[in-house]
Amino acid sequence: MKKHFRLSVLAILALVGSLAGCRSVVLDPTGETTAVYKFGEFQMVFNSTAPKVAEAAIAAIAEAELMLTKSEINKFDAALIARATGDQKVKIKIEEVNRQQTIIRIRYGEGGNLNKSRRLYELIDSKVK
Numbered sequence: 001m002k003k004h005f006r007l008s009v010l011a012i013l014a015l016v017g018s019l020a021g022c023r024s025v026v027l028d029p030t031g032e033t034t035a036v037y038k039f040g041e042f043q044m045v046f047n048s049t050a051p052k053v054a055e056a057a058i059a060a061i062a063e064a065e066l067m068l069t070k071s072e073i074n075k076f077d078a079a080l081i082a083r084a085t086g087d088q089k090v091k092i093k094i095e096e097v098n099r100q101q102t103i104i105r106i107r108y109g110e111g112g113n114l115n116k117s118r119r120l121y122e123l124i125d126s127k128v129k
Helices: 001-019 049-065 114-129
Strands: 023-027 034-038 041-046 067-073 077-084 087-100 101-108
Touching: 034 114, 041 114, 049 067, 049 077, 049 087, 049 101, 049 114, 101 114
Parallel strands: none
Antiparallel strands: 023 034, 034 041, 041 101, 067 077, 077 087, 087 101
16 A cells, blocks of 8 residues: 555656646747746747857847856857846857757746746847847
């Protein structure tokens, strides 16, 4: 009986854990464009190259009045770190998936902040286009 109860509890915890950390974020009124917010990290794909997305991210960081503290840009990826007011760390990881698609991951603060990450993404998106 104890073994059966223990397995049931473990199964429920695994299910809750797998569902708790991930959600879709609708980005447009039609619902056709969605991003992923997973464990405090905002993720979305751009139809562009990594260097172009990195350039747009640097411009968006300046416009958002964040202080860029680290910038490492390579041919197929980039890593940016900025600081917000209150010394909040903002991490941006950019990785080219193929010739015309690049994934961006934004973590605003240690635990993540969906609203601030989304606003930063929207600024970057406006610079890429």
